Amino acid sequence: MHDMAAEARGGADAVLAGSVSLSTVQPGDRGVIVEVRADQSGGHGVDESELERRLLEFGFVEGARVELLHQGLIKGDPIAVRVDDMRVALRRRDAQHVWVRIERPEDAAR
Amino acid sequence: MSEGVLRPTRVALVGNPNTGKTALFNALTGSRQKVANYAGVTVERKEGTLTTPAGRTLSVLDLPGTYSLRARSPDEAVTRDAVLGRLAGEHEPDVVLAVADATNLRLVLRLILELRAVGRPMVLALNMYDIAQRQGLRIDLDGLSRELGCPIVTTVATRKRGIDDLTAKVDELLAAGALAGANTWREPTAAEIRGAHREAQRILKTYVRPPERPDTVTGKVDAVLLHPVAGLAILLGLLFLMFQAVFTWAGPPADAIEAGVGWLGAQAANLLPDGLLESLIVDGLFAGVGSVLVFLPQILVLFLFIILLEDFGYMARAAFLMDRIMGGAGLHGRAFIPLLSSFACAIPGIMSARVIDQKRDRMTTILVAPLMTCSARIPVYTLIIAAFIPDRTVGPGLNLQGLVMFGLYAAGIASALAVSFVIRKVFWRGAVEPFLMELPTYKLPSAENVLRNLLQRAQIFLSRAGRIILPLMVLVWVLSTFPAPPAGAIGPAIDYSFAGMIGHAIQPLFAPIGFNWQMVVALIPGFAAREVAVAALGTVYAIGDAEANVGALGARLAESWSLATGLSFLAWYIFAPQCVATLGVVKRETNSWGWMGVMFLYMVTLAYLASFLVYHTAVALGAG
């Protein structure tokens, strides 16, 4: 269903409403990935669709649960993220293509 | 069947990193292993053989870990090409042995779906089953086996459990005449990867019940080891310990090796008649073998640390902690181990650059590693500093000589960072590879596997680095020995040799940086290794046994060189590639004379510029 949303831009925005990029989250934040889409910023050593596929292969896929575990000393970069049952380290610039719906503790309680 | 008798059955181990492929490979093949390189690439090729219960000979290949057959690095490309049978000089495997960490199945299931498309007969080893059982993880093995269409064996590679079962399954598969199906694999698109993830998720939900007692150790340990401040402090402490160990543990055996080779050389000298043969054997071969062997203790100590940290699962954490700090200079987080090792010696440093999987990052690291101040520079620095820098206190607890020594180290580090920055900007054009890395759960390393790996490092260094270093050492000997001085010659013999001729011929080139001809002549045998410069200067200045007589040599240098020349010589030694062993290892690790040439040229250029600057600044300040 997210694939369809990704095709229709308007649909994607509806999915993205209320979600944040993984590059902006803080330690302790957790949530669910709503979209992985590498199509905006350049400057990566690989093209954008390649980056998207790499993220997917490391388990950053729509529906996966993520939690930010640790961050580096300088500018909070890189970050260590729990993706479902495994831990992955990545830089915030690569993480910006992963969109997450953050769950507040009170959401979880409800 | 008949074919199985003619040639061994080829089995390839494929799986995610850190799932225990190498441990399983060791458990399967024991000591019947061969380590080489794949033709044309610097990726290590590990092959071993074993005999199955049914009497089949299996030839097993331990392939680099990967998350996908869409290769992202040279290592992963080897795995892809080996599985697809595209590697030059290699056949496709008869059986793919997929290795999975039973406690972490999500990503490997997707890889297995990809492997299935390749159409090779497959067996799945669910490794780390001990941990899975401890966690109370339940896997419906029959169901999963049916779903994936391949036999499944549970294994504990480090305790050799399930190995017979595994080989029996391979036998069964072959006896049943399992044939390779059509290869329908092609690079999956993003949508196909998503689809495969959904499929993997469904399989996981159906056949695997989540652990009753999930691992909590890794989380707790990480809270300390990945803490932004405490984690870095611990890392620095570890590095300090490692650095100390290289000096304290490797020092005595290295000295013993040097003494031993020296003693053997002396025995040979006694046995042989004086003359060329004696000189070739003693000054050429023995000195050459000695110069290769003395590195061995350092390499062993360093790799012991590296292998332990890697197997424990810490290496990825260290890269995480260092990534941003090194990243400013365009270096990968994993580059810090090679660079730190290079303070002891650039050779193990360059060899350990293998932990970096991106080719560009690896090349950058290899190219700058020799700029770190290695221990072989210390005798040279000590000699020149003692001769030219007054032993004076310049502040509370600050000694001028110590300060200069510190400055030399700092100059090495700063230039390494600057050069990698330039390489990144000029050659790689600012392309930054994504940095994605799994942080594996912590595990206790197995002594047997660590030891086997360590011995393989030593063997690789001796057999292949030696093959390049030794001839180069003999070449240096030839240059400094031939032709022999004419009868009745008074100057030192080296003066009449090719080295002497070359030295005199190129001395004008070195005049602008304040080098006299004696220095230039000494630089040529000095290519053997940096510390050889001390002995070589002793030879040209006719100071017998210069290494034991550093005081006399220093005094002699102080009267024949100006301060500007002395400083210029120091600057030269920060940068110059005065070490054939390093060049030999670079050739071997990059598999290219070209990269070796690039390193030689840039280092000579930097050395010349630095010496020029230092010499003329010093002369302008009245130290000429």
Ligand SMILES: Nc1nc2c(ncn2[C@@H]2O[C@H](COP(=O)(O)OP(=O)(O)O)[C@@H](O)[C@H]2O)c(=O)[nH]1
């Ligand atoms: N407890 C346990 N540890 C294992 C097992 N297999 C491998 N290990 C450990 O897991 C780590 C990674 O193993 P290694 O063979 O290097 O994995 P590779 O990257 O797939 O080659 C090492 O510390 C091994 O000692 C196993 O079956 N049980």
Ligand SMILES: [Mg+2]
């Ligand atoms: Mg391995």
